[in-house]
Amino acid sequence: MENQMKRGLLDVCVLAAIKIEDSYGYQIVKDMSSFVEISESTLYPILRRLENQQLLTVRTAEHNGRLRKYYHITPAGLDRLKAFEEEWKELKQIYEFVTREEKHE
Structure with a gap:
């Protein structure tokens, strides 16, 4: 996956990990581990x-x-998550286009 895209997705994942309650580094890594692989050395710069x-x-x-x-998510962080949900709809459409099967007549 392209680094810039992955970086943006990881940012959103970290925000989602603290959306419900405040958390700390090790716990964030642990909470994310079943969905995405991230190390503490990657997490702290994010x-x-x-x-x-x-x-x-x-x-x-x-x-x-x-x-x-x-770490506590701010109203701006919540807005970023909402914006991602809208962006995801477009990304999903792009994915469906790219992975569509060709129709033979």
């Missing part, structure tokens, strides 16, 4: 990029004596 784009916010909380970063 989280920073999404934070810079104001699609999520970060808060730090203590957990078992250590500080842990929790």
Whole structure:
């Protein structure tokens, strides 16, 4: 898959992983693992990029004596997910066109 397309899809997957409740890096990887393969080393640059784009916010909380970063989706992040749903309709149509069977008369 083209890198730019995969990057965009991973961004949306990360936002979807924190859509329902705040989460932290390891848990996000774990939650996504049955749908898409992503490593923590791939995840953290995505989280920073999404934070810079104001699609999520970060808060730090203590957990078992250590500080842990929790990620929270913003209204702009929710808007991005809604926009992806619309984009997906178009992508699905393109996929159906590309994978259609030729009709022989």
